[in-house]
Amino acid sequence: MSNVVVPRLAVEAVLKQTGRFVKPVVEPKLIKEFRKIKEEMLSEFDSHSATRELVGKTSSVPSAFVSHGSLFGFIGFDKSDNPTEIVREMLKTSELKFIKIKNEVVDFKVFYPSKKELFSATPLPWATGRSWLEGIESGMSGLGRYLSEESEASRSGGGIQSEGTIRSGRFRNAKYISEILNNFIKKINNLSL
């Protein structure tokens, strides 16, 4: 049998069109996988002890972060605040977007909030230039307790009821949003069909 020679230009012409045919097949699968990873990220966020304590607001169980009272009260949130909501909303905006087809390459990009954007959106109630979300990871002082104990037996329900000189104790920082985002990025990088 004689060799079949396909002209180079013909191969190139076919390759150039590959992307158009690949995209409709690949995209739904990618979106499905992406949604799964995103759900895992949100569930990791929801189940993190910091999120649970902030959602719970009060100190019914011993806190993993502060020795007295609740994390919510330590930071100095108002009872009506739902601090984790904005973080969850921002994480929820993560999306997979089709960008372009170039020859055989179909280009998708994943958009998600950066740490910097998340930190900017989560100001400490007593020092708005700082982020409580960052503070959970790097540590923060307990000045928020002065807000919690302000008026009507602590509006946040979980502050420390004390006068002036008693310190709020040491804050135990922990990996939080950085770890969640890192896990998310790792899964995205390993995503295969």
Add this chain to the structure above:
Amino acid sequence: MKPQFQHTLVTSFYLWFDNYLQKKGEAYKNTTGIFYNMTDDRLDSSYNVYSSPYKQFVFDSGLHTGVVNSQGTEGPIVLDRISGQRENGNSFEIPQGTSGLKIDYENGRVFFTGDNNSNLPGDSLSLSGQFAVKDFNLYVTNQTEEDLVVEKFATNNRFGNIQTSGVAPYDQVLPAVFIGAETIKNEPLAFGGLDTTKTNVKAVVMTTDLYCLDCVLSMAADAQKRSFAKVNFSDFPVTEFGDIKTATYPTGYSYNQIEKSNTSEMFHIEEVNVSKLSDRVTKKVNPDIFIGFIDFEIHKYRSPRAE
């Protein structure tokens, strides 16, 4: 133990920030002031101690530029002599380094053992001198932010009713900036063991003057992406007496000179965040003081395992 990276960083940062406030912000006030006789149990009894109503004095002689600035001066005056009158009315002048004269720039005072003729000057001299007092004292601290905010520091007034006695030595007084290195982390940067050492330096600014607080916070924010020179721990310019190390700086201490000669090893200010303590908390803990926080992230490229 010999000094480590953190000592060098804090020394370098302290001197840079001090210079930055005074040079860029003109955070000082030139004045002619009286020195009042004081006692200090921590000093040898051979010293006669005279203290001004202020602390800290500017000790950077390189800031006197010869160019008239917004204050109408040519820069801060670094105290290098005192003048006065004896009980018998005779006037005298003692330059730094003679008659055992030491100038404690940190505590705003002078002490000496004798006059030009080695005679003890006595306790009832009338002494005065020209000096620049910093608008913000600068302290290195290990106290937590919360402890600093809650602590009731005395205020050493720079304006208005100035006290007519010497300021007590050693105590930290306001207005002041307290600085401390909180965390250090080495992150791999390149083959061959080169790391980026990331250090978080936190500063707490405390003052009775909101205008001055805004000045410091604004200047600090503008310091992002600046670099500053490395100064070894042993080259910190003042002695245990608060005086200039004349052996290290025989012609006087000048940060500008250090900056010019130390261009190879620099620290880089990657990020700065500034914030004010909310009024609601201030009113509860320290109603007469305005408080701000500055978070510096400082980078240094180094090979920690090869040092």
